[in-house]
Amino acid sequence: MFAILVGGTDIEFNLATLQATIPYGYYVSILLGLAGLKAILIAMFYQHLKYEPRSLSSWVIIGLVIASLLMSLSFIQLHAH
Amino acid sequence: MAAQSDHMSQDIFPPRVRRWLFTTNHKEVGILYLVTALFFFVAAGLLALTMRTQLSVPDNNVLNEGLYNQFVTVHGLLMIFWVLSPFAFGFANYIIPLQIGARDLAFPRLNAMSYWFYLFSGVAIIMSFIFGAPDLGWTLYSPQTAFQFTPTIGLNVGAAALILITVSITMSSVNFLVTMFKMRAPGMKLRNVPVFPWAILVTIFMMLYAFPSFLAAVLLLYVDRAFGTFYFSSIQGGALLWDNVFWFFGHPEVYIVLFPAIGLIADVIPTFTRRPLYGSKYVIGSMIAAAVISFIVWGHHMFVTGIGLTSTKLYTVTTIAVSLPFDVMVIAMIETLIKARIKLKAAALFALGAIALFVIGGITGVYLASVALDHALRGTYFVVAHFHYIMVGGSIMGLIAGLYYWFPKITGRMYNETVAKIHFVVSFIGFNILYFPMFLLLDMPRRIQTYAPDTGWGPLNSLATLGGFIFGGAQVLLFLNLFLSQRRGPPSGPNPWDGWTLEWSLPSPVPAHDFDTIPTIAEDGTYRFGNGSNYPNGSAHLEHSKVGNGLSYSHLEGMSPWPIVMAFAAFLFFLGLSIGQPTSPNPVSFKPFWPLIADGAILGVISLYGYSREKFSVHEESRVESWPFREVPNVKLGIWTFLGAEVIFFGVLIGAYFFVRTNSATWPGVGELFSIRNGFAMTLVLLTSSLTAIMALASAKIGSRNGLIAGLLATFGLGASFLYIKATEWIELGTHGVFNVANGLPATSYFITTGTHGVHVVAGMCMTVYLLVNTVRGRYIKGDYHAIEHFGLYWHFVDIVWVFLFPLFYLI
Numbered sequence: 001m002f003a004i005l006v007g008g009t010d011i012e013f014n015l016a017t018l019q020a021t022i023p024y025g026y027y028v029s030i031l032l033g034l035a036g037l038k039a040i041l042i043a044m045f046y047q048h049l050k051y052e053p054r055s056l057s058s059w060v061i062i063g064l065v066i067a068s069l070l071m072s073l074s075f076i077q078l079h080a081h
Numbered sequence: 082m083a084a085q086s087d088h089m090s091q092d093i094f095p096p097r098v099r100r101w102l103f104t105t106n107h108k109e110v111g112i113l114y115l116v117t118a119l120f121f122f123v124a125a126g127l128l129a130l131t132m133r134t135q136l137s138v139p140d141n142n143v144l145n146e147g148l149y150n151q152f153v154t155v156h157g158l159l160m161i162f163w164v165l166s167p168f169a170f171g172f173a174n175y176i177i178p179l180q181i182g183a184r185d186l187a188f189p190r191l192n193a194m195s196y197w198f199y200l201f202s203g204v205a206i207i208m209s210f211i212f213g214a215p216d217l218g219w220t221l222y223s224p225q226t227a228f229q230f231t232p233t234i235g236l237n238v239g240a241a242a243l244i245l246i247t248v249s250i251t252m253s254s255v256n257f258l259v260t261m262f263k264m265r266a267p268g269m270k271l272r273n274v275p276v277f278p279w280a281i282l283v284t285i286f287m288m289l290y291a292f293p294s295f296l297a298a299v300l301l302l303y304v305d306r307a308f309g310t311f312y313f314s315s316i317q318g319g320a321l322l323w324d325n326v327f328w329f330f331g332h333p334e335v336y337i338v339l340f341p342a343i344g345l346i347a348d349v350i351p352t353f354t355r356r357p358l359y360g361s362k363y364v365i366g367s368m369i370a371a372a373v374i375s376f377i378v379w380g381h382h383m384f385v386t387g388i389g390l391t392s393t394k395l396y397t398v399t400t401i402a403v404s405l406p407f408d409v410m411v412i413a414m415i416e417t418l419i420k421a422r423i424k425l426k427a428a429a430l431f432a433l434g435a436i437a438l439f440v441i442g443g444i445t446g447v448y449l450a451s452v453a454l455d456h457a458l459r460g461t462y463f464v465v466a467h468f469h470y471i472m473v474g475g476s477i478m479g480l481i482a483g484l485y486y487w488f489p490k491i492t493g494r495m496y497n498e499t500v501a502k503i504h505f506v507v508s509f510i511g512f513n514i515l516y517f518p519m520f521l522l523l524d525m526p527r528r529i530q531t532y533a534p535d536t537g538w539g540p541l542n543s544l545a546t547l548g549g550f551i552f553g554g555a556q557v558l559l560f561l562n563l564f565l566s567q568r569r570g571p572p573s574g575p576n577p578w579d580g581w582t583l584e585w586s587l588p589s590p591v592p593a594h595d596f597d598t599i600p601t602i603a604e605d606g607t608y609r610f611g612n613g614s615n616y617p618n619g620s621a622h623l624e625h626s627k628v629g630n631g632l633s634y635s636h637l638e639g640m641s642p643w644p645i646v647m648a649f650a651a652f653l654f655f656l657g658l659s660i661g662q663p664t665s666p667n668p669v670s671f672k673p674f675w676p677l678i679a680d681g682a683i684l685g686v687i688s689l690y691g692y693s694r695e696k697f698s699v700h701e702e703s704r705v706e707s708w709p710f711r712e713v714p715n716v717k718l719g720i721w722t723f724l725g726a727e728v729i730f731f732g733v734l735i736g737a738y739f740f741v742r743t744n745s746a747t748w749p750g751v752g753e754l755f756s757i758r759n760g761f762a763m764t765l766v767l768l769t770s771s772l773t774a775i776m777a778l779a780s781a782k783i784g785s786r787n788g789l790i791a792g793l794l795a796t797f798g799l800g801a802s803f804l805y806i807k808a809t810e811w812i813e814l815g816t817h818g819v820f821n822v823a824n825g826l827p828a829t830s831y832f833i834t835t836g837t838h839g840v841h842v843v844a845g846m847c848m849t850v851y852l853l854v855n856t857v858r859g860r861y862i863k864g865d866y867h868a869i870e871h872f873g874l875y876w877h878f879v880d881i882v883w884v885f886l887f888p889l890f891y892l893i
Contacts, residue, residue, distance in 0.1 A: 031888040055709040
């Protein structure tokens with residue numbers, strides 16, 4: 001898992017050097033997607049959420065989904081100014 | 082559960098004083114909350130009466146403009162933060178463990194600490210008057226909060242007070258959530274829990290999601306004033322950024338202060354109508370729906386700020402939608418009342434009055450959901466009347482109903498019913514004379530110190546002032562009645578109202594240990610006690626009988642000095658951060674008052690050490706209802722809940738960064754200012770430190786002391802390395818004059834966001850030191866490794882935050 005996380009970080013680092021060649025929207029999306037994936041892996045395997053009772057993992061996931069929806073709504077609303 | 086401590090300051094304080102300073106018992110903490118909230122209620126009420134005196138006639142000069150604005154602001158802040166919620170949580174502290182069949186809250190010392198943080202935060206907000214209290218309204222709109230418009234440091238002190246109370250609320254939220262999910266008596270399934278605890282549970286969820294946003298907003302406000310950052314004083318950030326982060330919290334907050342009263346009313350009405358609450362599960366479902374919708378209506382506070390048409394349409398729909406669950410709640414209560422023989426005791430009268438006043442306030446809120454009407458009514462006294470009908474009419478009256486309802490249970494004595502009824506009549510009349518005229522003042526702006534005679538507002542203002550004094554005077558009856566009755570009232574007996582909920586099965590006042598035997602609730606949800614006619618589910622009960630066949634537990638009292646000491650340390654620390662004098666106006670910066678900061682920090686370290694070393698054991702009942710977290714230990718659930726709040730906190734900080742960046746025409750390109758290599762290195766270091774934390778846990782599980790020490794040392798070292806790279810980066814950027822907070826938003830957002838993350842890293846390293854010391858002493862390797870696991874949860878979360886900050890600041 002550590003190797004995967006380091007590898008993901010390495011991909012991010014190298015993407016930055018190629019940033020000029022990638023459309024900016026895709027570039028940002030890929031980076032944030034990679035960050036999200038790393039966060040999920042840390043939560044699942046380092047924080048052991050994968051091995052916790054489903055009630056706890058559901059609790060966390062529901063909270064994250066709600067938080068993400070709220071943040072997304074905020075960004076949409078901010079962008080619509 | 083009962084708590085036991087072997088650490089008590091035997092000689093310094095008299096026993097009675099010691100008891101109240103060091104108690105961790107939920108009932109005593111509840112009483113402390115109630116008394117303190119009532120004190121702030123009086124203080125805020127006196128501010129209001131002074132304001133009403135000022136406005137009673139045109140061109141008055143009882144208060145000058147500056148002082149009037151301070152009174153308006155502190156009145157609002159006190160009522161919302163220091164009266165309404167604490168008043169409700171005073172009841173929650175006392176009653177909820179009794180209603181769910183628990184002996185105390187999950188974390189008694191944390192509960193006590195919540196109270197002391199609350200008290201000291203209140204001291205801070207009152208102290209702010211000395212330094213020039215905040216004078217911008219409780220909403221603290223920017224850019225008025227910028228230093229050039231508010232040069233006094235009273236606003237800094239106010240911000241410190243708000244930070245302290247947010248910490249208090251977060252601790253309480255975690256505590257109540259774990260308690261209600263994990264400590265219910267056998268058979269007390271969630272469907273059998275009374276409505277008041279459900280209302281508190283829903284309130285807590287809202288607090289967990291809303292208050293971190295507020296904390297982030299106040300933090301950004303503070304750094305703007307203290308360090309000259311630009312979040313709220315720039316065109317790209319400014320008023321709109323504050324509006325969004327504040328009202329994201331602000332609208333759920335108004336339901337946070339309302340729902341406990343609704344839950345309370347929903348418990349009171351059945352008792353005095355001798356009927357179960359009609360549609361109780363729909364009432365609970367409606368509360369949940371309203372709580373969820375409350376997070377997507379905040380834009381209706383911003384209809385006149387120029388937000389786009391799409392946004393206004395969305396918020397109009399959601400604002401009207403949020404009224405629907407409240408319709409269900411009110412209809413359920415009215416249905417319960419129809420053709421019921423209502424015992425018109427004071428508690429019932431206040432509950433009924435609260436419903437009526439809440440309906441008026443609610444209807445006027447739906448008017449304000451219309452964008453067209455809002456444009457006309459925004460910032461006028463119509464709005465003032467609307468929210469006072471909700472906050473005072475609905476919430477305060479409901480809470481006073483609770484005061485009369487539970488006064489016999491808390492004190493063991495009955496109050497004077499006649500005086501209480503007079504209190505209700507005078508309050509109800511006074512309230513309507515005070516606030517109804519404000520609906521008619523719909524062309525009078527709010528927050529003005531005076532007005533000209535030719536406006537024609539004089540008569541209605543005079544009437545409102547008269548009503549204010551009637552309403553205020555009526556509360557004297559309340560205090561006199563309760564104070565004298567508490568000393569000389571007749572014994573109330575255990576169940577003067579013939580109530581059905583578990584607290585009425587206990588003696589009045591309730592003994593320290595609560596239940597002699599933890600009750601067991603029958604499969605159909607009934608529990609037998611009392612001498613009334615019907616159960617909530619309709620089955621009759623005929624006799625006094627012992628509650629359940631649960632476990633027995635001997636009485637133990639737990640006291641600890643560390644909650645008050647820690648709260649006082651935090652108070653000193655934040656006060657020192659806020660009362661420093663400005664050193665330069667442009668960019669503004671404040672010189673911290675180091676003596677207080679140092680005192681607070683030293684006392685904080687001492688209290689943390691004392692708290693951790695204190696042998697404070699908390700017995701956990703073996704038979705409890707704990708669905709859906711049956712297999713999750715209490716502390717772990719508490720930590721995950723806390724981390725959820727942290728997600729919102731960092732989410733808002735990152736959101737603020739997105740906001741200002743999206744609104745900025747130019748921004749430094751990738752690699753222009755930050756070394757990507759530095760960011761990459763810091764990411765690798767932090768990821769490695771997570772690995773070493775995992776290895777430390779693995780060592781602890783297998784009982785390897787050396788492995789555990791090595792893992793913890795490595796984690797500490799890597800954390801230090803992270804901070805070293807960060808510090809060198811900051812110094813290099815700052816000393817070259819290229820990039821400091823005065824350079825605008827890129828610097829502002831970078832330093833503040835990564836700085837906040839850095840503070841979390843420092844906190845984690847302090848935890849590592851504590852764990853190392855204990856490991857050297859032989860702990861955590863004999864099956865008691867949970868502290869290592871809990872530390873890991875926090876440390877990995879810090880890692881997760883950086884996983885997002887690295888691409889956001891270094892790569893995009």
